[in-house]
Amino acid sequence: MPIYEYHCEKCGEDFECLIIGNDTPACTGCSSKKVTRLMSCCGFVSKAAGGQTVSASAGSSCSGCSASSCAGCSH
Ligand SMILES: [Zn+2]
Incomplete structure (x- = not known):
């Protein structure tokens, strides 16, 4: 079963x-x-x-290909 971490918006408490x-x-x-x-x-x-x-890597290439923009790939 998953244990999640929560942050209370009201008092700022962090709890699991x-x-x-x-x-x-x-x-x-x-x-x-x-x-x-x-x-x-x-x-x-x-x-x-x-x-x-x-x-x-922003502005230089996408993480999935070597293109200079993501217009040509599926990323
Ligand atoms: Zn609280």
């Missing part, structure tokens, strides 16, 4: 919660349901790494 189905957990600090799900573990890392890759 084991999620079953599409339940939205309540904040462990203030019981607010206004929480944002963070991508934990590898999902979070690959997103950060992808962001760096994109910004480093």
